[in-house]
Amino acid sequence: MSVCFILNPVAGRGKALGLEKTLMERAAVKFPGALFLRTESRGHAIRLAREQSTKHDTVIAVGGDGTIHEVVNGLMGGKAALGVVPVGTGNDLVNALNIPFEIDAALELISQNKPRPIDVGQVNERYFINGLGVGFDAWVVKKSFSIKKLRGNLVYLYAVLATLKSYSHSVLNVDIDGEKKQRRLFMLTVGNGPSLGGGFRLTPEARLNDNRFDICMIHQMPTMAVLRNLLRVYSGSHVKDPRVEMSRGQSLAISSDQPFAAHADGEELGYDLTVLNITIHSGALNVHCRY
Ligand SMILES: [Mg+2]
Secondary structure: OOEEEEEOOOHHHHHHHHHHHHHHHHHHHHOOOOEEEEOOOOOHHHHHHHHHOOOOOEEEEEEOHHHHHHHHHHHOOOOOEEEEEEOOOOOHHHHHHOOOOOHHHHHHHHHOOOOEEEEEEEEOOEEEOOEEEEEHHHHHHHHHHOOOOOOOHHHHHHHHHHHHOOOOOEEEEEEEOOEEEEEEEEEEEEEOOOOEOOOEOOOOOOOOOOOOEEEEEEEOOOHHHHHHHHHHHHHOHHHHOOOEEEEEEOEEEEEEEEEEEEEEOOEEEEEEEEEEEEEEEEEEEEEOOOO
C-alpha cells in the first residue's frame, strides 16, 4: 500500500510539528517508503494532495479539520483515499469518523486498508466534508483566528461570546431542493457531519453517508435566548426550540441582497458573499475511518 503524508506544521498550534519525528518512525514500520510532505502556507495542502493523488493509494492528512479540508479539496476527482492522523484544535470531523487520536491506532486503522465512501459537499468551486456555516458562526471563525492565548474548545466558546456582542442578522433567501424560503437568520448550518466548531452539535442527526445534508436554520432571537440555546447545542437539544428550523436536502442555493459571511469546514469562504450554490456528491471520497 503506497501512502503519502501531508503534515501541516502549524496544526494544533504547532503540535503537529512536534509529532513529526515520532510519526515518521512509526510510519516507517507500517508503511515502508512512505512519502512525507510538509505544508508551507495556507492552501498548499490542496496542491500537494492533488499532485500526490495519482501516485498513491492513500493520502494522509496530519492536522486538524482545516488540514483535512484542504487535502479533501486536492483529492476530489482522483482515486486516492483519505487517511487522517488527527492533530488540531477542532476535531469535529475526526470525532464523527471515529478516527483514533493516538498515532499508532490511527496508522493501524489506515493500514487495514478498508476505506469507506463518504459524501462530500461542494459550495461554488470549493469542496467541504464536515459542514458549512452562514452567518454568526462564520464571524466566530474569524474571531477565533485572532485568539492566541486559549486552546481547544475554549477558543470557540470565547469567540462565540465575543462575536455575540457585535452581531447583526441576515435576511437570507434559502432554496432547498427547489423549496424557497426567506428567513431572518442568526445562522444557517449545512451539516454533512453532526458537529462543528469544537463540539457544537448543530445537526445532531446528520450522517456522512446518506446522500443528503442536514440543515439547521436558527432564526433571529434575543441574545439571552441565543445563550440558552448555545448550551443546548452541545447536546443537540436546541432542535426542539420552535425558533430552530431543521431540514434535509441535497442541493441548496443561498442568496441575499445584503452581503453575508460563510465558512466551509471552519475555513473562511468570505464576508461579503451574495450567492452560494451547494450540492452533495454521494459517496465521492473513500476515507479510512470507523464509520
Ligand atoms: Mg448526510
